[in-house]
Every structure is written in structure tokens, then in C-alpha cells.
Amino acid sequence: MYNIALHIKVRDWLYILLIGIIFGTLLSTLGYALFELSLVDGAIFGFVLGFDITLFSLMFISNMNRYVLPNLREIYWLPLSMLFSFLSGFLGTILGVVTAKLLGIELIWAFVDTLFIVACAIGILTYIVGALLYRFVKMRNEKELIDSAYVESRLRSLETQLNPHFLFNALNSIAELIHHNPEKAEMAVLKVSTFLRNTMNETALLSLRDEIRNVKDYVDLENIRFSGKIVLHIDEDIPSWHIPKFSLQLLVENAIKHGFLSSNSVLNIFIEFQKEERKIDIRNDGEPMTKRKFGVGLSNLKQRLELLCKGDIVVLDEHEPTFSILLGECCESTNC
Numbered sequence: 001m002y003n004i005a006l007h008i009k010v011r012d013w014l015y016i017l018l019i020g021i022i023f024g025t026l027l028s029t030l031g032y033a034l035f036e037l038s039l040v041d042g043a044i045f046g047f048v049l050g051f052d053i054t055l056f057s058l059m060f061i062s063n064m065n066r067y068v069l070p071n072l073r074e075i076y077w078l079p080l081s082m083l084f085s086f087l088s089g090f091l092g093t094i095l096g097v098v099t100a101k102l103l104g105i106e107l108i109w110a111f112v113d114t115l116f117i118v119a120c121a122i123g124i125l126t127y128i129v130g131a132l133l134y135r136f137v138k139m140r141n142e143k144e145l146i147d148s149a150y151v152e153s154r155l156r157s158l159e160t161q162l163n164p165h166f167l168f169n170a171l172n173s174i175a176e177l178i179h180h181n182p183e184k185a186e187m188a189v190l191k192v193s194t195f196l197r198n199t200m201n202e203t204a205l206l207s208l209r210d211e212i213r214n215v216k217d218y219v220d221l222e223n224i225r226f227s228g229k230i231v232l233h234i235d236e237d238i239p240s241w242h243i244p245k246f247s248l249q250l251l252v253e254n255a256i257k258h259g260f261l262s263s264n265s266v267l268n269i270f271i272e273f274q275k276e277e278r279k280i281d282i283r284n285d286g287e288p289m290t291k292r293k294f295g296v297g298l299s300n301l302k303q304r305l306e307l308l309c310k311g312d313i314v315v316l317d318e319h320e321p322t323f324s325i326l327l328g329e330c331c332e333s334t335n336c
Contacts, residue, residue, distance in 0.1 A: 012137055013062075017054045024050025031108060041105045048099050053092030053126060060084040061130070081134070082127055089126025093119040167192075173225045184224045191221035204308055204332050205242040212238065212271070215248045219269075222256055226267075230256060233270045241278070242330045244304040250297045251282040251323050259286020259321060283322035289315070308332065 028046025029039055064084050069077050097111050110118050170192050177185035194217060206214075212234060219230050232252075248271060255269050265286075272281045292315050294302060305311035310328035 020050040020054040049096035057088040085127035085130040086123040090123035
């Protein structure tokens, strides 16, 4: 409850400060114009008044939200919020008038003769504005929480879908080996165990180096079945990026599944990095692509790239099968 109802970001306070100064300046200038007083004095006084009220609001409300309200029952939140919001406007007005006098600014008579009444009125006005801003901030925080929960739920769903996808392919490979080469089948089971241990972590993003290590482990696993005929070529200068887990492994798996020309051929898979464009190209010299439609694994990857990196995956070349992963700024949170 605290994060939703009480959390006000620094950005929110900057907006409130800007709105307070602009609103105070315009309203004060209008008042001075009606009383035929100096518009410059009116603008300066409005600026000072808006700044002081926002300053008190920042001190009172931030400290109240951080240190007072979390330790009290929710029934006390509303009256305390009303009190501190009122005090922000009341004391901000008093300080604004004192500052204006020190600056030699001519004041409207009401701020001189009936300062206490005017300060009370502005305190009530400050509470009303504060209540509206509170509702806005709370609704914004609730939306961000819902968005974040949706992304996390969607990612978990995609990863749950992905692990069986890998296991089905690996188990099918092992099943083929059991009858022809039991020793290789045993090695393959151990490789599957090692690979899954390396990849079964809670994070949705991996460093590019860790992802490449997993790809190498996966190719070692597949080379048990294909007798070392899969050859990886990876750029040595690896960027310090983070990418969704299994990104490269899925494309390498796709190349192996669809790329072999014959049982006697060697399949070369190239992984290249375009640093300026934040792009990773994965190509192979196997069979040309027959269709552009993505299956389960690549559709899964496309969705995770969109959710985690605002990225995409595209087909660059069908004749020499080439995929390109386009990366934005990857982050596991919607607030990044």
C-alpha cells in the first residue's frame, strides 16, 4: 500500500514546483493588474509565493509520507494529509509575504491587513489542489504497478513455454541416439543437465557473454548427435550488452533444425555484432529459408524482445538464412 498511495517521485515534485510557480505568477500578476499595481512586482511576488508553498509542501508531505503515515493506521492518513497540506499553504503564504517585504515588493492590501485570513484561504486551496494531485499520483502508481505485474507475468509465461520447447527438441535428439550410440546418449543427457543448470535462473536478461557461453554449451550438446559438424563463428569483440535469455540459442537451434544440406555437410553459424546499431546478426550457410513465418520459439523471442528491450527480430536474408536481433535499452522493469 505504501508504494502505491504514498510514493511521490522526484519528477512529480519538479512538475508540482513548475506548476506552482507558473500558477502563482500568473494569478498574482492578474491581481496586481486589477489593482493597477506594478506587474513586475506582481510577477515576482507570485513566483516567490508559488515557490514557498511548494517548498513547504515538499518538506511536510515528503517527510509525512516517508516517516509518519507508514507507521500509522490508514484511518489517520486523511486528517493528517489535510492538516499538512493546509499548513503548507498557510506557512508558505506567510513566508512569501515576509520574503516580499524583504525584497521591497509592494503588496496588495489584503496580504497586509488580513494576512491571517488570506493565508488560511490559500491553505484550504492548497489542500484541494494537493488532494487532486494525490489522486493523480496514486492512479499513475497503480497503473505502473499493474503494467509491471503484467510484464512479469507475461515473461514468466513465455519462459514456461520456452523451457519445454527446448527440452522436447533435446529429448528427441537423445531418443535418436539411444538406439544407435548409447554412450553418446549418456553424454547428451549430462550435457542437457549442465545446460539447464546454467540457464535456470530467475533473471529474464543475461549478459551477452553468458548467453554466448550457453550457446556454446548447446552446440556442444548438438555436436554429440551431429558428430562435430556444427561450427560456430563468433566475433571476438563482444559488447557489454544484456539480452533476453535464450535469444541466441533459439536462433542457433533454428539454424541447426532447418539448415543442414545433407548428413555429410558442415553447418557454419556466424554471430556478428553491429555495435553502433545495437544489432546482432545470426546467419548460416545451410538450406535457404522456405518461409518467413515464425514458429513457437521465434515468436516467443520476438515478444520477449518487445517487452524487455523495446526491440525486434527480423529476417535479413532468406537465401543465406540471416536473422537480426534489434536491441533498444534492455530493462526488466517498466520504470526504466
